Amino acid sequence: MIREYLRYRKSVLFLILSVLVFFPLVQFLSKLPMDSISYSITIYTFLLLLWLLADGGRFYKRHRKLTEIRANISASNHPFPASGDDLEEKYQEIIEELYRMLEDSRHNLEIDHADRIEYYTMWVHQIKTPIAAIRLALQSGDGNPLIEQELFKIEQYAEMALHFVKLGNLEADLIIGEYMLIEIVKDSVKKYAPLIIQKGLSVSIEGLGRHVVTDSKWLVFIIEQLLSNAIKYTNKGGVRFFWEDGLIIEDSGIGIVAGDIERIFEKGYTGYNGRLDKRASGIGLYMAKKVADALSIRLLISSEVGKGTRARLGFPQPLEMMM
Numbered sequence: 001m002i003r004e005y006l007r008y009r010k011s012v013l014f015l016i017l018s019v020l021v022f023f024p025l026v027q028f029l030s031k032l033p034m035d036s037i038s039y040s041i042t043i044y045t046f047l048l049l050l051w052l053l054a055d056g057g058r059f060y061k062r063h064r065k066l067t068e069i070r071a072n073i074s075a076s077n078h079p080f081p082a083s084g085d086d087l088e089e090k091y092q093e094i095i096e097e098l099y100r101m102l103e104d105s106r107h108n109l110e111i112d113h114a115d116r117i118e119y120y121t122m123w124v125h126q127i128k129t130p131i132a133a134i135r136l137a138l139q140s141g142d143g144n145p146l147i148e149q150e151l152f153k154i155e156q157y158a159e160m161a162l163h164f165v166k167l168g169n170l171e172a173d174l175i176i177g178e179y180m181l182i183e184i185v186k187d188s189v190k191k192y193a194p195l196i197i198q199k200g201l202s203v204s205i206e207g208l209g210r211h212v213v214t215d216s217k218w219l220v221f222i223i224e225q226l227l228s229n230a231i232k233y234t235n236k237g238g239v240r241f242f243w244e245d246g247l248i249i250e251d252s253g254i255g256i257v258a259g260d261i262e263r264i265f266e267k268g269y270t271g272y273n274g275r276l277d278k279r280a281s282g283i284g285l286y287m288a289k290k291v292a293d294a295l296s297i298r299l300l301i302s303s304e305v306g307k308g309t310r311a312r313l314g315f316p317q318p319l320e321m322m323m
Contacts, residue, residue, distance in 0.1 A: 005059050016048060117165055124162040131155055145198065152194060156228070160283065163221055167287060170218075170294045179216045182208035185241050188223045195231050202238030210243065212315045218291050222299070223249070225288040226311045234308070246298070246314040256303035264301060265289040 006013065023044070027037045131154060138148055166173050182205065189196070189203055196203060212219075230239045230251035237252030256264065263269045268282040285301075292299035298314035 004063065005056055008059060009055070020044060020048070117168070120161060120165045124158050124165070127158050128155075131158065148194065149198060160287075164283070164287060167290055170291065174215045174218065174294065176213065176215055178211045178213055179219070181210055181212050181243075181247065184216055184219055185223060185247075188220055188227055189241075191224065192227055192231060196239075199231060199235070201231065201234060201236075204238070204240045204242075206240070206242040208241060208243055208247070212247075213317070214295050214297070214315060218295060219297075222288045222291055222295075222297070222313065223247075225284040228284065230309065237308075244312075246312045249311045249313075250308060251310075252308045255305040255307055256301070256309055257305055261301065261303060265299075 020041070024037050024041055027040065131151065134151055135148075138151070185205055185208055189205070226249045227239065230249060230253060233255075234251045234253035239252075240248070240250045242248050242250075260269075264285050265288075266282070267286040269286075289299055292313070296316040298312070300312045300314070301309065302312075303309040
């Protein structure tokens with residue numbers, strides 16, 4: 001602190017010390033009595049000490065206040081300590097004006113973001129109407145498996161867009177409760193049944209008659225992302241759901257190369273399998289991991305090329321969920 005003060009006042013202190021040296025020297029050369037010179041030095045030194053104490057005290061208070069502001073700095077406005085001079089006051093005015101500009105920009109960004117969210121949400125809900133109409137028309141006629149399959153994918157893309165929009169404020173959308181796991185899994189499998197049947201895959205559900213603490217809607221989303229990938233990359237065999245220190249979703253698909261495992265939850269990362277499927281976006285697993293983290297679910301994936309992939313969902317205890 002003393003070193004900082006000396007650096008802050010170095011010009012003034014240099015001038016004061018120069019006067020303290022040259023003023024007595026001039027008096028001495030003028031052949032004034034030594035008592036007068038000593039008296040002048042004493043008075044000057046005493047006044048200098050008083051000034052240093054007062055000025056140093058003001059510096060200490062301002063320095064401490066600025067240090068506190070810096071330690072707790074955020075985008076919010078902090079009142080500055082009283083300025084020491086006009087120049088310092090100008091600096092404070094510039095900072096406060098920059099803060100006001102920052103607040104205006106942030107407010108405009110929040111409005112733009114809210115408008116985009118509102119538009120995307122409205123669009124997703126609106127697109128569901130023609131999708132439902134097309135599905136109804138297919139059901140009333142002979143139906144076309146290929147069209148129904150592609151329609152299902154469109155529905156999933158629309159749902160994905162809606163969930164992606166909600167991901168930005170996920171905590172506000174969570175409804176935590178205790179749910180029967182097997183019912184959630186069955187609902188997900190039922191939804192994907194047409195694709196499972198179309199590919200001739202099997203599905204087994206074992207030992208899931210237990211309750212878990214979670215948000216049922218968002219847990220369904222996680223399971224559907226994992227099931228969708230399992231179906232997409234499995235050409236023979238099937239998918240197993242069972243309990244082993246958590247919900248296990250295991251497929252007999254092509255597997256994931258070792259170099260991709262560490263990056264599969266990165267946004268936009270598709271890996272080797274994604275390059276085989278040109279439609280892969282690398283968004284599904286990224287969103288599943290984000291949702292799992294919000295629900296305190298430990299989502300882990302292991303795989304072996306040519307043998308399949310295993311996803312594990314480790315559910316929190318009620319006390320963990322509350323923390």
